[in-house]
Amino acid sequence: MWSANQRRRSLGERLFRIAETVERIESRPAELTHGAKALLAYIGSLLRQVDSTVDDRWNELAVIEPGLREELRRELCDDFRDVVGVLVSEVVPVLVGADARRVPVELEPALRQSVLSAAPDWKPVPVLYGSDYYEYSIVPLRKSELEVPVTGRPVPSSAAEGGDMESPPDFVFISVPGVERDSVALHAVLLGHEAGHLRDWYLRLSEGFVLDVPPQLVDSDGKPGEGYGEYVKIATNWTEECVADILSCLTIGPVALLALPEVAGGAGELAVDSDSHPGTDRRIELMLRVLHQQGFDVVSGLTEAFSGYKTLCGDAWKRIVQGPDLNQQIASLVLAWIRTQLDELIRVCTSNVPASDLFTSDYWPLVESAASMLGGGLPCGEIILAGRSRAAARPEVILNASWLVKVQGLQALGQQLGVVLTEDSHISDVSRVSEVLDRLTLKSFEIAEFLRSA
Numbered sequence: 134m135w136s137a138n139q140r141r142r143s144l145g146e147r148l149f150r151i152a153e154t155v156e157r158i159e160s161r162p163a164e165l166t167h168g169a170k171a172l173l174a175y176i177g178s179l180l181r182q183v184d185s186t187v188d189d190r191w192n193e194l195a196v197i198e199p200g201l202r203e204e205l206r207r208e209l210c211d212d213f214r215d216v217v218g219v220l221v222s223e224v225v226p227v228l229v230g231a232d233a234r235r236v237p238v239e240l241e242p243a244l245r246q247s248v249l250s251a252a253p254d255w256k257p258v259p260v261l262y263g264s265d266y267y268e269y270s271i272v273p274l275r276k277s278e279l280e281v282p283v284t285g286r287p288v289p290s291s292a293a294e295g296g297d298m299e300s301p302p303d304f305v306f307i308s309v310p311g312v313e314r315d316s317v318a319l320h321a322v323l324l325g326h327e328a329g330h331l332r333d334w335y336l337r338l339s340e341g342f343v344l345d346v347p348p349q350l351v352d353s354d355g356k357p358g359e360g361y362g363e364y365v366k367i368a369t370n371w372t373e374e375c376v377a378d379i380l381s382c383l384t385i386g387p388v389a390l391l392a393l394p395e396v397a398g399g400a401g402e403l404a405v406d407s408d409s410h411p412g413t414d415r416r417i418e419l420m421l422r423v424l425h426q427q428g429f430d431v432v433s434g435l436t437e438a439f440s441g442y443k444t445l446c447g448d449a450w451k452r453i454v455q456g457p458d459l460n461q462q463i464a465s466l467v468l469a470w471i472r473t474q475l476d477e478l479i480r481v482c483t484s485n486v487p488a489s490d491l492f493t494s495d496y497w498p499l500v501e502s503a504a505s506m507l508g509g510g511l512p513c514g515e516i517i518l519a520g521r522s523r524a525a526a527r528p529e530v531i532l533n534a535s536w537l538v539k540v541q542g543l544q545a546l547g548q549q550l551g552v553v554l555t556e557d558s559h560i561s562d563v564s565r566v567s568e569v570l571d572r573l574t575l576k577s578f579e580i581a582e583f584l585r586s587a
């Protein structure tokens with residue numbers, strides 16, 4: 134049997150490696166984002182606490198009778214094993230990926246602002262990191278989950294019940310695909326959809342959508358039967374994704390829709406459902422409804438893109454469930470339920486977003502003037518308003534402007550660079566112009582932030 138001493142050695146080695154990683158990252162302060170610095174400082178102090186708590190308790194037990202002492206010391210090490218597990222599997226990858234060379238640092242101030250608007254009383258610190266996977270995600274971290282053995286306080290009941298959102302997170306880890314560091318237009322997904330998940334947890338919107346037990350899943354004795362657990366899982370996931378999409382359209386406008394197919398559809402077909410997400414075609418149709426409500430279907434520059442999506446995805450919620458890794462029968466029941474809830478989901482989300490956080494078509498004239506600056510090869514962080522006054526552009530205005538240039542075909546910007554773009558242009562020419570657009574967009578974020586903080 135593994136002795137207490139062996140456990141202590143192993144625990145010590147893991148802690149040492151984590152501390153080494155933390156120190157290595159700490160030694161390059163210039164390459165750290167604001168969020169990564171805050172996380173490092175916290176993990177550094179946690180590691181010191183864990184070290185000294187383990188040593189102190191270990192020594193306190195020295196006076197006890199050997200049999201009991203061995204048992205208590207083994208338990209002591211077990212208590213800390215979970216802390217080390219979370220650090221290794223959840224925190225270290227974030228710290229390693231938070232290297233400023235792997236994340237769009239220019240977006241961090243805008244992301245901090247989105248997180249603050251989404252969960253004003255929680256104020257979690259967002260930590261942006263580049264993931265090795267091609268995905269955007271948001272994951273909460275509560276200090277209380279890590280500190281249980283150090284403080285000796287019991288796990289808060291909400292966390293014990295499976296990590297629902299009752300106690301506020303101290304950090305939110307937000308990933309971007311590492312390879313897309315510079316594709317700033319795609320990162321609209323962070324400020325829209327991922328911040329939307331946070332707003333949903335904060336306001337508990339999707340939680341309020343009570344699931345009926347479909348008659349097909351009721352046992353002969355009238356109780357929920359086999360398959361109900363799976364049903365609840367898929368229905369909950371789909372509801373959360375729909376809510377995040379709706380909130381995304383409400384808070385950042387058309388870019389929520391324009392960026393989605395490129396990040397979600399990159400992996401394959403639009404009309405594929407999974408346990409975690411309804412098909413991208415269904416999500417597009419839902420977003421079109423919200424954008425219509427916001428008055429965006431008639432703004433200039435987007436009608437062609439929107440009518441294209443309408444033709445492609447207008448009937449998406451009517452199609453049957455399809456997807457390789459999906460329980461067809463259960464997912465079909467979820468589909469039958471959720472498509473009757475969509476308008477109510479939109480209504481509830483809309484009534485819960487404060488007016489100051491809504492992005493409506495009233496902003497479109499600003500987006501258009503920002504887009505014409507980008508098209509002329511200029512950053513658009515400073516917007517000239519009516520009466521010639523100047524102001525820092527909102528992040529939503531910059532992102533929508535960048536997409537407007539993109540959907541209008543990049544020709545104007547191409548001309549500035551001496552590249553004539555046509556339908557038959559080389560893909561390398563198109564991406565060259567796109568790359569310049571990305572850089573102008575990042576620059577615009579920097580300028581806007583500079584003006585705001587000046």
Ligand SMILES: [Zn+2]
Binds near residue numbers: 326330374377
């Ligand atoms: Zn999501």
